[in-house]
Amino acid sequence: MIAAIVLGATSLVGLTAGGWLADYLHKKFLRGRLLLASCSMLVATPLLYFGLAQPAGAADAATILLSLGWLLYFSYYCSVYSALQDVVEPRLRATAMAVYFFFQYVLGAGFGTVVTGALSDMYARQAMDAAGTGQMTDAFRAIGLQSAMALVVPLAIALTCVSLFFAARSFIADARKTASAGQRMGGLATAS
Numbered sequence: 001m002i003a004a005i006v007l008g009a010t011s012l013v014g015l016t017a018g019g020w021l022a023d024y025l026h027k028k029f030l031r032g033r034l035l036l037a038s039c040s041m042l043v044a045t046p047l048l049y050f051g052l053a054q055p056a057g058a059a060d061a062a063t064i065l066l067s068l069g070w071l072l073y074f075s076y077y078c079s080v081y082s083a084l085q086d087v088v089e090p091r092l093r094a095t096a097m098a099v100y101f102f103f104q105y106v107l108g109a110g111f112g113t114v115v116t117g118a119l120s121d122m123y124a125r126q127a128m129d130a131a132g133t134g135q136m137t138d139a140f141r142a143i144g145l146q147s148a149m150a151l152v153v154p155l156a157i158a159l160t161c162v163s164l165f166f167a168a169r170s171f172i173a174d175a176r177k178t179a180s181a182g183q184r185m186g187g188l189a190t191a192s
Contacts, residue, residue, distance in 0.1 A: 002059060006067050014074025022079040030175065034168035037079035041161035044072040049154040052146065073157065080164070087174040112152065119148035 018036070025032025051065030081097075088096040124144025128136055 002063050003066075006063060007070060010067055010071040011074050014071045015078055018075030019078035022075065022082065026082075030172050031168045033079040033083045034164050034171055037076045037083075038161050038164035038168060040072040040075040040079075041157050041164060044069045045154045045158045045161065047072070048157060049150055052150040052153060076160065076164075083167070083171065087171065087178050089178050108156070112156065116145075116148045116152045119151060120144040123147035 018040070022033045022036050025036050047065050047069030051062050051069055054062040054065070084096060084100060085093055120141070121144060124136065124140045127143040128134070128140045131140070
C-alpha cells in the first residue's frame with residue numbers, strides 16, 4: 001500500500017513539476033533538461049538506496065526516503081523525452097522513440113527483472129544459510145528481494161545519471177545538427 005501511494009503521488013507531482021522545471025531550464029540554457037534529469041538521478045540514487053535498505057519496521061523512514069527519491073526520478077521522463085525530440089529530425093522521431101522504448105522496456109525492464117530475480121534468489125539463499133536452516137521461508141525471500149532491489153534500482157539510476165551527463169555534453173552540437181538538417185530538408189521541399 002505504501003508503494004502504491006508513494007509512486008502514485010510522486011509521479012503526479014514529479015512529472016508536473018519536473019516538466020515545468022525542465023522547460024524553464026531549457027529556456028535558460030539548452031542543456032538544462034538533461035542536466036536536470038542527471039542531477040535529479042544523482043540525488044535520487046542514495047535516497048532510493050537508503051529507502052529500499054531500511055530495516056523491517058522502519059516504514060516511516062522508508063516512505064520518506066522513497067517518496068523523495070521517486071519524486072526526483074520522475075523528472076527523468078519529462079526531460080529525456082523532450083530532449084530526444086530536440087536532437088532527432090522530425091521525419092525520424094517516431095523511429096527514434098520506438099528504438100528508445102525498445103531499449104528501455106524490452107532490454108531494461110525485461111532483463112532488469114530477470115537480474116533482480118536471480119539476485120533475490122541468491123540473497124535469500126545467503127540469508128537462509130546464515131540462519132543455519134535448510135528451509136526457504138517467506139522471510140528469507142523478503143530479505144532476498146529487498147537486498148536485490150536495494151542493489152539493482154540505485155545502480156540502474158546511477159548508470160542513467162552518468163549517461164544523461166554525457167548526453168548533456170553533446171546535446172547542443174546534436175541539436176544544431178538536427179536544426180541544420182531540418183533547414184536543408186525544408187529548402188529541398190520548397191525547391192521541389
